[in-house]
Amino acid sequence: MNTNPPQNRGVTAIDGAMVLIVILLIVQIWLLSATLESYLAGHREAAVPGAIISAILFAACLGLYRFVDRIDSDIRQG
Amino acid sequence: MSWFRKPSSTPLWQDEFPVFTADERYVNRRQFTKFLTLTSLAMFAGNLWILARSLFHRSPSYPRQPVAAAGEMEVGGVKMFAYPTAQDPCILVRTGSDSYVAYSQKCTHLSCAVYYEKDQNRLECPCHQGFFSVADGSVLQGPPQRALPRVALEMKGGQLTAVGMDGESA
Ligand code: FES
Numbered sequence: 001m002n003t004n005p006p007q008n009r010g011v012t013a014i015d016g017a018m019v020l021i022v023i024l025l026i027v028q029i030w031l032l033s034a035t036l037e038s039y040l041a042g043h044r045e046a047a048v049p050g051a052i053i054s055a056i057l058f059a060a061c062l063g064l065y066r067f068v069d070r071i072d073s074d075i076r077q078g
Numbered sequence: 079m080s081w082f083r084k085p086s087s088t089p090l091w092q093d094e095f096p097v098f099t100a101d102e103r104y105v106n107r108r109q110f111t112k113f114l115t116l117t118s119l120a121m122f123a124g125n126l127w128i129l130a131r132s133l134f135h136r137s138p139s140y141p142r143q144p145v146a147a148a149g150e151m152e153v154g155g156v157k158m159f160a161y162p163t164a165q166d167p168c169i170l171v172r173t174g175s176d177s178y179v180a181y182s183q184k185c186t187h188l189s190c191a192v193y194y195e196k197d198q199n200r201l202e203c204p205c206h207q208g209f210f211s212v213a214d215g216s217v218l219q220g221p222p223q224r225a226l227p228r229v230a231l232e233m234k235g236g237q238l239t240a241v242g243m244d245g246e247s248a
Contacts, residue, residue, distance in 0.1 A: 014107045021114045028121040035128050041224040042244075044132035054125035061118040068213045072104045
């Protein structure tokens with residue numbers, strides 16, 4: 001039997017997605033500062049992998065946002 | 079198939095400012111998630127900017143600038159000069175009878191001026207106790223993450239000349 005009240009439907013999924021986004025964002029912030037440090041130290045070879053990984057992290061965040069957005073609209077429209 | 083929300087039958091303002099508390103929690107979470115995603119976009123833009131800078135980077139040309147005459151300083155002595163522009167303070171250290179090293183005087187942490195500590199034979203930044211090796215400018219201890227940019231020197235005819243910078247991203 002589902003004991004979850006109807007107004008809480010989807011909130012757990014949204015919270016899970018939000019936590020994942022926060023983790024990805026922390027990694028992305030670290031990546032940006034590490035790439036900047038190495039660029040300023042004259043190591044320009046780190047810029048390409050830094051940009052690629054950052055793009056992947058952003059795409060993952062966007063996918064999670066899309067997930068949250070759809071759950072939200074599905075639930076609120078019944 | 080739409081990428082994001084299904085087209086809603088309710089007007090946008092009603093969607094975004096619900097009157098029911100239960101609906102509001104979804105809106106708050108969605109808006110916070112949107113904010114996080116935009117922050118992620120900003121981080122990605124930062125990485126792209128670094129990429130663009132490194133792809134279109136041209137090696138700067140440095141002037142030749144006399145710094146000191148041989149024998150002008152005793153062993154362990156220091157001399158301040160500015161290179162490559164008048165806004166770039168540098169420090170020259172005579173480490174041996176005929177060996178000299180010079181570094182940018184700006185600490186790579188927060189740009190305080192480093193000075194030479196003769197007893198410990200290292201460069202010190204007094205602001206947050208950052209220490210750099212005199213031999214190669216590498217970080218020995220403290221908050222700086224990068225070595226001090228090194229000034230390339232050339233000794234010719236008893237004259238020490240600065241000819242370039244190593245380890246600096248202009
Ligand atoms: S400014 Fe040099 S250690 Fe912080």
